[in-house]
Amino acid sequence: MDQLVIEGGRPLRGAVRIAGAKNAVLPLMTAALLAPGRHVLRNVPQVVDVRTMSRLLQHLGVRVESVDEGRTLYLDSSLLERVEAPYDLVKTMRASVLVLGPLLARKGRAQVSLPGGCAIGARPIDQHLKGLQALGAKVELEHGYVTVKGASLKGACLRFGISTVTGTANVLMAAVFAEGRTLLENAACEPEVVELARALQQMGAHIEGEGTEVITVDGVERLKPFDWEVIPDRIETGTFLAAARMNPGEILVEKCRPADLQSVIEKLRATGLRVEENGNSLWVKGEGPIRSVDVKTGAYPGFPTDMQAQMMAVLSIGEGIGVVTETIFENRFTHVSELRRMGAHIQVEGRTAIVKGGPWLSGAPVMASDLRASACLVLAGLAAKGATTISRVYHLDRGYEAIEMKLRGLGASITRVRV
Numbered sequence: 001m002d003q004l005v006i007e008g009g010r011p012l013r014g015a016v017r018i019a020g021a022k023n024a025v026l027p028l029m030t031a032a033l034l035a036p037g038r039h040v041l042r043n044v045p046q047v048v049d050v051r052t053m054s055r056l057l058q059h060l061g062v063r064v065e066s067v068d069e070g071r072t073l074y075l076d077s078s079l080l081e082r083v084e085a086p087y088d089l090v091k092t093m094r095a096s097v098l099v100l101g102p103l104l105a106r107k108g109r110a111q112v113s114l115p116g117g118c119a120i121g122a123r124p125i126d127q128h129l130k131g132l133q134a135l136g137a138k139v140e141l142e143h144g145y146v147t148v149k150g151a152s153l154k155g156a157c158l159r160f161g162i163s164t165v166t167g168t169a170n171v172l173m174a175a176v177f178a179e180g181r182t183l184l185e186n187a188a189c190e191p192e193v194v195e196l197a198r199a200l201q202q203m204g205a206h207i208e209g210e211g212t213e214v215i216t217v218d219g220v221e222r223l224k225p226f227d228w229e230v231i232p233d234r235i236e237t238g239t240f241l242a243a244a245r246m247n248p249g250e251i252l253v254e255k256c257r258p259a260d261l262q263s264v265i266e267k268l269r270a271t272g273l274r275v276e277e278n279g280n281s282l283w284v285k286g287e288g289p290i291r292s293v294d295v296k297t298g299a300y301p302g303f304p305t306d307m308q309a310q311m312m313a314v315l316s317i318g319e320g321i322g323v324v325t326e327t328i329f330e331n332r333f334t335h336v337s338e339l340r341r342m343g344a345h346i347q348v349e350g351r352t353a354i355v356k357g358g359p360w361l362s363g364a365p366v367m368a369s370d371l372r373a374s375a376c377l378v379l380a381g382l383a384a385k386g387a388t389t390i391s392r393v394y395h396l397d398r399g400y401e402a403i404e405m406k407l408r409g410l411g412a413s414i415t416r417v418r419v
């Protein structure tokens with residue numbers, strides 16, 4: 001198991017390049033199941049979840065070729081041999097559920113081990129299944145697996161009971177061959193869903209309304225392979241902006257897409273971060289005391305839940321009191337106990353955390369519990385007095401590409417040790 005050892009208090013200066021978005025590349029990889037032939041994905045992030053998804057697609061029969069140090073993936077789904085995603089793969093990555101929709105659409109059948117809950121919540125998939133049933137699929141749940149069957153799906157009008165990112169992606173992919181028109185209401189508007197819709201359009205799908213709460217799909221006979229560049233990761237971008245707020249210095253964040261994280265930029269500007277947007281880069285400089293602000297997460301374009309933990313790290317050294325309200329997941333405060341060990345003053349009441357900022361954090365041995373909680377602890381360690389050792393960093397590796405290399409390139413003292 002690896003650990004990260006951070007010596008806090010170093011100014012951060014220089015440029016950092018943002019990788020492709022993990023939450024965009026995963027649905028795009030499963031979309032390759034929809035059309036035989038060789039699909040091309042570019043600007044692919046070097047993260048563990050991409051390797052896990054590649055293994056799952058290979059299990060299904062997709063030929064996966066990784067070139068250009070893994071930044072380009074060739075996916076050939078001409079010969080699909082299986083339609084089931086086994087437990088040992090799904091248990092390590094919930095996004096495996098994204099194979100349900102495309103396999104159902106292409107093969108008329110799919111079986112996925114039910115993704116259990118995870119550190120941040122129960123994370124059911126009832127909305128995914130409700131959407132597939134609306135298209136005419138039969139759903140069976142047994143022995144820990146969900147099986148969906150439907151040889152000829154019919155377009156339908158369905159409304160998600162809750163805005164769901166991967167639920168929208170799954171049903172959108174299932175609908176591309178469905179006979180007639182499908183209307184998805186209360187659809188997710190996240191940039192990653194928009195990208196999936198646009199790649200599907202490039203494949204020949206008839207989709208309209210992506211990025212709004214009503215997406216329309218008119219079924220077609222077949223699709224052709226895509227050649228798609230993955231958008232920059234808005235959460236990695238936000239994480240570096242938070243780092244710039246917590247440490248002296250200035251950072252040029254390159255190859256990002258500022259339009260995708262306006263809510264994060266606005267919130268960090270309110271804390272006193274200077275932010276200058278310039279096309280696909282952001283120049284940021286943290287100056288003066290950190291003004292405490294209130295943060296409430298929400299579906300896009302609201303403040304992203306995936307930046308909540310990182311924002312809490314910023315507020316823990318703020319000059320006042322910041323109230324953080326998590327509206328998306330029921331248990332996304334696992335980072336609070338670890339921040340407290342570093343001297344943060346945080347009181348949790350249900351889905352609200354009251355963060356009383358302090359003058360500094362003290363380095364300590366802490367444990368990561370999920371992907372974004374890990375990022376929060378890295379940020380806290382960078383700003384803390386003394387050394388911080390973060391264990392279970394495999395959580396971090398799922399969604400951040402070489403974060404310690406990037407931070408070291410900015411002047412941080414951070415090393416990975418194998419224990």
Ligand code: EPZ
Pocket residue numbers: 022023026095121122123124125126127128129162163164165166167305306328329330371372399
């Ligand atoms: C996606 O997860 C992201 N993962 C998450 O990022 C992100 O936090 C989340 O969207 C919210 O933005 C990927 O895209 C791979 P949801 P997803 O379905 O799709 C409830 C990260 O750190 N719900 O939008 O699983 C659910 O419990 C990860 O990169 C149902 O009740 O999230 C949650 O409370 C973490 N029934 C809410 O909806 C369903 O059928 C939103 O979940 C589906 C969801």
